[in-house]
Amino acid sequence: MTAILTTNNVHLYYGEKEALKGVSLAYDDNSITALIGPSGCGKSTYLRCLNRMNDLIPNIRITGSFNFQGTEIYAPDTNLVTLRRQIGMVFQQPNPFPFSVYENVTYGLRLNTSLKKAELDERVEQALRQAAIWDEVKDDLHKNAMSFSGGQQQRICIARLLAVQPDIILLDEPTSALDPISSVQIEETLLALKSDYTIIIVTHNLQQASRIADRTAFMLDGHLIEVDLTSQLFTQPAHQETSDYINGKFG
Numbered sequence: 001m002t003a004i005l006t007t008n009n010v011h012l013y014y015g016e017k018e019a020l021k022g023v024s025l026a027y028d029d030n031s032i033t034a035l036i037g038p039s040g041c042g043k044s045t046y047l048r049c050l051n052r053m054n055d056l057i058p059n060i061r062i063t064g065s066f067n068f069q070g071t072e073i074y075a076p077d078t079n080l081v082t083l084r085r086q087i088g089m090v091f092q093q094p095n096p097f098p099f100s101v102y103e104n105v106t107y108g109l110r111l112n113t114s115l116k117k118a119e120l121d122e123r124v125e126q127a128l129r130q131a132a133i134w135d136e137v138k139d140d141l142h143k144n145a146m147s148f149s150g151g152q153q154q155r156i157c158i159a160r161l162l163a164v165q166p167d168i169i170l171l172d173e174p175t176s177a178l179d180p181i182s183s184v185q186i187e188e189t190l191l192a193l194k195s196d197y198t199i200i201i202v203t204h205n206l207q208q209a210s211r212i213a214d215r216t217a218f219m220l221d222g223h224l225i226e227v228d229l230t231s232q233l234f235t236q237p238a239h240q241e242t243s244d245y246i247n248g249k250f251g
Contacts, residue, residue: 004029004198005050005087005168010064012045012054019045021222023064027168032190032199034213034230036206038251042222043202044172050200051087051170052080069167085112088161089170093177094153096145096160101128101137104145104156108164123163130196131159132189151182155189162193169193171201175208187212206246210234218242 003026012020020042027033035043048054049062052073066073073083085108096104105124109115115123124141128134133155137148145156154174161169171190175183183205190199191212203209209216210230217227218237226238237243245251 002029003027004069006065006067007046007050008065008067010046010049010062010066012042012049012063013061014057015059019222020049023219023222023224025217025224025227027198027200029198030194030196031214032194032201032212033227034209034216035200035202035219036204036209036216036245037219037225038245039204041219043219046219047170047172047200047202048089050168051084051089052078053084053089055080081112085164086166087168087170088164088166089172090154090157090161090174092173094150094157096148096153096156098146099144100142101145101148101156102141104160105163107160112164124159127159127163128156130162130189130193131155132185132192133159149182151178151185154178154182154186158186158189166197168198168200171199173202173204176204183208206234218245220245 006026008024010020010023011018023046035047037043049066054060054062062074097107102124105127106120109120109123125134128137133152136152145153148156175186178186187208193199213230215227216230216233218225218233220241225241226233233242234246237246
């Protein structure tokens with residue numbers, strides 16, 4: 001299977017401080033990869049490299065290669081708007097825009113396309129169905145998205161991302177602010193989306209990683225310690241640090 005995204009020997013520095021120390025990972029299409037590790041290990045920092053969200057931080061330096069479908073993400077001529085449409089991100093806190101569900105989901109489409117109303121309607125329904133939220137909001141599409149529950153808001157944010165038809169979905173602890181029922185709904189949504197997308201999720205919830213990820217990567221102090229099939233990593237990790245973390249000895 002050919003990887004849709006490959007990162008090789010990634011180092012990241014905040015001024016003099018080295019936060020990522022030679023991370024190399026590859027991601028297959030139609031799969032879920034979980035990034036796990038204790039707080040401050042670099043997993044969210046690494047995730048944000050994948051669609052250049054770290055560009056917004058001053059005094060940062062990134063080295064290594066990021067190959068996405070045969071092109072270098074950090075090439076000087078990369079169009080960041082296009083890149084972030086192809087590799088979209090869902091954040092820890094649900095962040096719908098303070099207007100209607102419909103306007104949220106069509107926001108990216110209006111920026112990037114000139115679709116007619118009927119086509120927009122179709123894409124909105126398709127995205128909300130994919131995000132498993134259509135039945136809950138179909139009669140309230142013109143209601144403010146911020147008036148819904150946290151779990152519903154997060155699925156609206158996923159729908160907003162899906163509407164522009166990305167190739168890769170990045171999720172930075174997308175359920176950490178949600179209750180258990182909402183978290184399960186998000187997990188079920190991600191499992192259903194896997195057939196059409198490459199999904200990379202940072203999670204502090206080891207049970208979540210074990211439930212939904214095909215492969216899991218364990219990071220510690222900016223290093224990638226190991227990556228393997230999730231079932232293998234959780235039952236027979238190759239490194240003592242991984243075993244200690246999974247068994248709750250630190251983190």
